[in-house]
Amino acid sequence: MSDAARNQRPSVLLAFRSAVALNRLLDVLPVFEGDPRIDRWFTLVPGSRFGTDALAVLDRAGARVVDFDEARSRHFDLILSTSPKGALTSLSGRARALLPHGAGFNKALADEGSPALPSGLDPAFLLSAGEPWADLHGLGHHEQLARLTEFCPPAAARAVVVGDPTLDRMRESSGRRDTYRRGLGVGDRTLLAVLTTWGPEGLLARRHGLPLELALHLPVDGYLVALVVHPNEVSARTPFDLAEQLGPALRAGLLLPSPHQEWASVLVAADAVLTDHGSTALYAAALGRTVVLDGYDGGSELLPGTPMARLLAASPRFTGAADLPGLLRAAAVPDAARFAADAFARPGEALPLLRAELYRLLGLAPPRTPLAPELLPDPVVSRAPAAALAVRAEVDGRRVRVERFPVATGLPVHHRSAHHGAAGLTEQRSAELLWRRPGTGRWSAAGWAAHVLDELPGCRVAAALLSAELCLLVHRRHGPFALRVLPHRADGLVRRIDPAAAASAAYAWLVAHPRAAEGLPVELACTVGPVTVRLELSAAGAAQLDAEF
Structure with missing residues (x-):
């Protein structure tokens, strides 16, 4: 041309x-x-x-x-x-x-x-x-x-x-919700999106410590927290400074998606949002997500009588990370979408x-080409799996409930667990339970466990995670055990727990039952996050001890 x-x-x-x-x-x-x-x-x-x-x-x-x-x-x-x-x-x-x-x-x-x-x-x-x-x-x-x-x-x-057009794009992309959640590593957890607008009245300006509070006090097997920052706030702080300012929370597992198109993918994937007065929450409400307000009171920016003001007036108030699970279960605004109806026609x-x-x-005739919203991109969030965790455990007979948190949590815990070879040396030395997934094949499972117990005297149990369903546990005092982790199957779904969490449950049960080796095998009901599975603890056999690891 x-x-x-x-x-x-x-x-x-x-x-x-x-x-x-x-x-x-x-x-x-x-x-x-x-x-x-x-x-x-x-x-x-x-x-x-x-x-x-x-x-x-x-x-x-x-x-x-x-x-x-x-x-x-x-x-x-x-x-x-x-x-x-x-x-x-x-x-x-x-x-x-x-x-x-x-x-x-x-x-x-x-x-x-x-x-x-x-x-x-x-x-x-x-x-x-x-x-x-x-x-x-x-x-x-x-x-x-x-x-x-x-x-x-x-x-x-x-x-x-x-x-x-933005909401239409999000709704059309809702068919990819499972893909977005899989990319974020949500699994069976509740994905909580924390929304912050820009300026001095935004959540991040008023409550800078909130992302860390959530990351440290919500169980990692039950919740995943993503901070959606307004692009203006990212520009004002710069992405580098923002990542530095949020460093402790990011190390504790906080996700920080891109503020451009990925924020919409995260809302499609989310189960609930915690928000200030920014209108992004209206999109979440329109998608049917539970909306919780982080105490926006006394600000001058939000106009009364607007759809956003009405949504926030009806939303439950955030009172702390410890109360949030109950608040979300209560779902005080079970139909948040009705408040968004006045914003989207x-x-x-x-x-x-x-x-x-x-x-x-x-002054042109429109083309006759098909017209549809472009699907939102997959969120790209780099996050290394936690290599060390603080573990709370409740043992009630043969039922064990495990909750795991970042090691920096101030909550009282039963023990600490760490990924041998991935966690820092201080974290490995302070962990009662050390675990590892199959590696180079250099060790037998029993040989690796003996090496760990000799190398790190603070370790009580070395757990070789042989597969998603089988672990070898070598207790410093009570000897080797085989631990089978059976998935929960119901309604056509197969749900699993992290075998490292199962190892923590077995360790907590052994602490509560020091003579347990005399009564094996035993079956335990183990709850981790929203999933309950059956564990089978028995004496280890040659197949587990000699497994190439």
Whole structure:
């Protein structure tokens, strides 16, 4: 195609001020998919300190980015933006469209625009020389249209309720929920997403120690905690500093997903969320997740009467990590989705409606190519398995309940366990139970256990985890035992526990029954997290002792 022909093609400029605004534009971009008639350009609108990270996303994607000064010198057929702020009005376009960059308009920011007016509905940004800047306002719900009519009637006259493309994308991706959970390593655990918005009233600013509190005081076999940080907060702190600031919590097992598209994958995978007043919680509610509020009181940003305010008013209050399991079981808001209904209209229709409206502005017939939300990417979270754990154990006859925590927990524990060869030397020296999975085949299981007990005198039991269902336990005083860990089978599901947790259960039972060797074999019911399995403890035979390990 010649340069002249290319220059005659309609041009769409996607203008953004921050990573949040860019992410929403990327959710809308499929409306132009498959159409070779259109040139797509991106530009960063100056005026926000949160924009530079977004450029890196576009660079990795190979998108066509134009400097803002150059963009101002050109004339585009359509300018599409998700924020009315900054120097947006200096751009020249035959048509202009404006979309929200979140779940409605729930906050007022004291340092921007008119005092106490909702961010995104302020005439100071929506009007230029007394006239609406945008030819189209694509809103998510009729409630938003009513509020736009209240605060800026000229702009409301150009508004259309099209639904929410981000929520449509999340709902379409819910078919991949098991894949997301598997990638995160959730298993049978409860995945708790902790949501924090940006600024001084956000959870991370007010309660910086909360992620560590959760990581240290929730049993690792029952809960997995992921911290979803607002992209503006990541930009303000920088990813490096944020990881340093959260270092103790990350070492204790906290997940820190990317703040771009992966936050939505995590919400699809999550069972519940703990949130501040950020509107991300509305997406979680719309997906049917339990919402718990982390005591947002006395702030000035959240506007009363908004969908977010109503959701939080009905949500149970977080009172501490120890109370959280009971709080989630009680599910004080069993139908959180009804509170999100005032934020999201026309489910599943956002892209078709936006395609029709945007092509109307372009003066083109929409393409007939199939239109569907792009599925969310798999969350990529690097997390090494815990190599040392503090173990609480309750023995009641032949029933044992085990709860494991990071070693830094301040909770009283029964013993410590550590992965021999993976945990640090101090952690191995302080562990009563040392375990290892099959390695190089250099040892027999009994030879490895004898080596460990000789090398580390503080160790009481060496556990060779021969498979998911068989362990060799060598007790310093009571000799070798074979431990079978039988999975729980019901309703077509096979559920297993970590054999290292089973070894801790057997050790706790042996401590409570010092003459147990005289009554073997014995069957135990072992509960770890949400799963109860049967354990069979017997004298070890040659097959277990001589197993190549």
